[in-house]
Amino acid sequence: MIKIAFFDTKDYDKKLFNEYNKNYGYEITYYESKLNIETVHLAKGYDAVCIFVNDRADKPVLDKLNEYGVKLIALRCAGFNNVDLGNLGNLKAVRVPAYSPYAVAEHATALLLNINRKIYKSYQRVKKYNFDIDGLLGFDVHGKTVGVIGTGKIGKVFIQIMKGFGTNVIAYDVYHDDKAAEELGFKYVSLDELCESSDIISLHCPLTPETEYIINKQTLSKMKDGVIIINSSRGKLIKTDDLIDAMFEERIGGVGLDVYENEEEYFLQDLSGSYKRDRNLSLLISMPNVTITSHQAFFTSEALHKIASDTCQNVKDIFEKGECVNEVK
Numbered sequence: 001m002i003k004i005a006f007f008d009t010k011d012y013d014k015k016l017f018n019e020y021n022k023n024y025g026y027e028i029t030y031y032e033s034k035l036n037i038e039t040v041h042l043a044k045g046y047d048a049v050c051i052f053v054n055d056r057a058d059k060p061v062l063d064k065l066n067e068y069g070v071k072l073i074a075l076r077c078a079g080f081n082n083v084d085l086g087n088l089g090n091l092k093a094v095r096v097p098a099y100s101p102y103a104v105a106e107h108a109t110a111l112l113l114n115i116n117r118k119i120y121k122s123y124q125r126v127k128k129y130n131f132d133i134d135g136l137l138g139f140d141v142h143g144k145t146v147g148v149i150g151t152g153k154i155g156k157v158f159i160q161i162m163k164g165f166g167t168n169v170i171a172y173d174v175y176h177d178d179k180a181a182e183e184l185g186f187k188y189v190s191l192d193e194l195c196e197s198s199d200i201i202s203l204h205c206p207l208t209p210e211t212e213y214i215i216n217k218q219t220l221s222k223m224k225d226g227v228i229i230i231n232s233s234r235g236k237l238i239k240t241d242d243l244i245d246a247m248f249e250e251r252i253g254g255v256g257l258d259v260y261e262n263e264e265e266y267f268l269q270d271l272s273g274s275y276k277r278d279r280n281l282s283l284l285i286s287m288p289n290v291t292i293t294s295h296q297a298f299f300t301s302e303a304l305h306k307i308a309s310d311t312c313q314n315v316k317d318i319f320e321k322g323e324c325v326n327e328v329k
């Protein structure tokens with residue numbers, strides 16, 4: 001029987017994986033701890049580890065997994081920036097490349113509308129029976145220019161949604177999908193042009209050495225005053241220090257974040273009873289034109305089902321056939 005150690009698991013993971021595992025019969029142990037060098041010993045005696053976005057499979061962890069004879073890292077997510085692919089050794093890694101681009105693109109849209117129309121403020125006011133609308137002024141998204149960085153699965157769904165709003169969409173990507181550009185009606189431009197022309201910028205590229213801090217002092221300086229920036233991709237796409245500087249200079253209209261560069265120790269858990277604080281995160285949370293959600297863009301019922309079913313199948317493919325279409329190399 002294939003033994004899998006699950007890291008960073010929540011009740012909803014257990015519930016769905018137990019359901020799908022009825023068809024596979026893996027022996028699963030669920031750990032709440034994240035995978036890192038302190039916890040990697042928990043993987044001893046297992047054939048595979050199953051990890052999520054904030055588990056860390058860096059070289060020291062991978063060396064230990066190899067030493068323990070673990071054969072597979074099954075990522076139950078799309079991004080794989082947390083796995084040092086150059087140091088896999090005898091391990092294989094698989095992921096779930098497309099569980100629901102709609103979940104993430106719709107959440108990015110929710111962040112945009114929430115920031116622009118100040119829903120978070122009106123919600124709090126109305127709760128207190130305050131029906132004043134002063135200070136809640138937004139703008140029509142219709143007719144604005146939306147810049148999309150990364151036109152893959154999620155980026156394309158986001159573009160489709162934005163076209164529905166009647167916006168002019170421009171995009172930056174190292175790979176040009178000209179067919180999609182024609183069908184959806186958007187135009188590829190340089191990163192500089194995107195920064196200079198967009199009223200709204202949404203990030204949908206993966207975190208790689210090339211995209212790390214793609215939003216930095218230089219790119220921020222090119223953006224229009226009042227720009228709205230949405231990041232539902234990976235925290236490290238934005239250099240938070242530079243973003244905060246631009247916010248203090250009152251050049252940014254609003255920011256919607258589902259991810260944050262130091263989210264690992266904070267997101268996806270309840271720290272309301274602790275004094276542990278991250279300086280930049282606290283600063284952002286305190287700002288009136290910032291909305292932060294805790295890496296929940298993926299969190300729809302449809303996406304969770306697909307993650308569980310595809311992960312179970314990925315493990316089967318690797319152990320039975322030695323290969324899997326969702327392998328990352």
Ligand code: NAD
Nearest residue numbers: 079150151152153154173174175205206210232233297298
């Ligand atoms: P995808 O692979 O389908 O598309 C990524 C796109 O980014 C591709 O078109 C690729 O060419 C482009 N790209 C790569 N390098 C680039 C660069 N240097 N500059 C500009 N563009 C570049 O991926 P996807 O399914 O659309 O997912 C995008 C990202 O969304 C994932 O990598 C992940 O980090 C993030 N994500 C977040 C959540 C969440 O819950 N917040 C959930 C799923 C995915």
